[in-house]
Amino acid sequence: MTPALPPAALVPVPDPIPGPWGWFQALLLLTFVVHLLFMNVVLGTGVITLFRSLRTPFSPNDQINVDIRETAAWVPRAMALAVNFGVPPLLFLQVLYGQFIYPSSILMAVWWLGIVGFVMMAYYGFYLYGLGHAVLGPRRTLVAGISVALLLVNAFVLTNNATLMLDPARWTGYAASPGGTLLNWGEPSLVPRYLHMVVGAVAVGGLFIAGRARLLKKAGGPVASGPHGPQDWELRITEGLKWFTHATYAQVVLGTWFLLSLPGPMTRLFMGGHGLATGAFVLGLAGTVLALVAARQRRVWLATGATVGVMFLMAAMRAVLRDAWLAPHLNASMAQAAATPVVPPMVGQDGAAALFVVSLVAGIAAVWWLVVIARRSGKEA
Secondary structure (H helix, E strand, C coil): CCCCCCHHHHCCCCCCECCCHHHHHHHHHHHHHHHHHHHHHHHHHHHHHHHHHHHCCCCCCCHHHHHHHHHHCHHHHHHHHHHHHHHHHHHHHHHHHHHHHHHHHHHCHHHHHHHHHHHHHHHHHHHHHHHCHHHHHHHHHHHHHHHHHHHHHHHHHHHHHHHHCCCHHHHHHHHCCCCCCCCCCCCCCHHHHHHHHHHHHHHHHHHHHHHHHHHHHHCCCCCCEECCEECCCHHHHHHHHHHHHHHHHHHHHHHHHHHHHCCHHHHHHHHHHCHHHHHHHHHHHHHHHHHHHHHHCCCHHHHHHHHHHHHHHHHHHHHHHHHHHHHHHCCHHHCCCCCCCCCCCECCCHHHHHHHHHHHHHHHHHHHHHHHHHHHHCCCC
């Protein structure tokens, strides 16, 4: 009988990275948070749209139905941005952790490739919801439900890969699922991590609805109607902030569950075992309290700013956790202490790095120009 390979032997030899580790780690952190913002708007606003459709009788000329439709119309727009801004962090992840993310993606290739179809179908579902609201009638709820279900499946696949890449010992599950359908069901942190992400998206979706209403009110938009008669945009702000507040309270419970589901050494990183992780955790809690207080005082932009700050801190904690989790599985020549970054060998490519920076700046300028032109023409889509 052939003895089983140790998990470290399953990890391929890493490719050299073309520049300093810290540069790519910083770019990964920055671009991931931008992607996360748009992704949360998509999923969170989609979930809230589904609930609003369920509890609001359809009437094409009712202002609250118009508001639901116009809010839902932002989902495919945000989805397009989420997909585009999802490419950079995926590329940086492959540069830094390619020896982990490539094998895990191959082992669950059916699901991993399926996310393209899930996202496209959800995109067209919400596109149809926004444009064909009157034609769909009461069936709009079914369309929204299918689209949200696809997004939730997509999030579950992404969470699976994010956890599977961290534990090469679980890659041996390929023997039981050789068709590229491996899922990381045995990982204790899988479910709380998934729920933590989904409910967090709902909180951001609530902030998006409140912020949109605030902007429309300032711009002198049409008066909205509530379920009990004509009301102003303050009703939409209240609704969005309620979603944000309730989802954030749920996040506290789910975040605690997620933290306790981690292996003991990983949990202790945030309990004083690692300076950056512990500091980010404490600041994240303070930022969460600030966001909740701001929401209670109806200060939408302060709550939004605090939430974005918390997302940056959570992304930093995620990076520390990832490095600590992967450290035991590195090749012997790269093995470092558990709390130090994983550093593959580096081959400087200054010309390629300079070309990337120039392209990045030009790309950001082009996107900004497109947004300005769209706003001037009144055709944001």
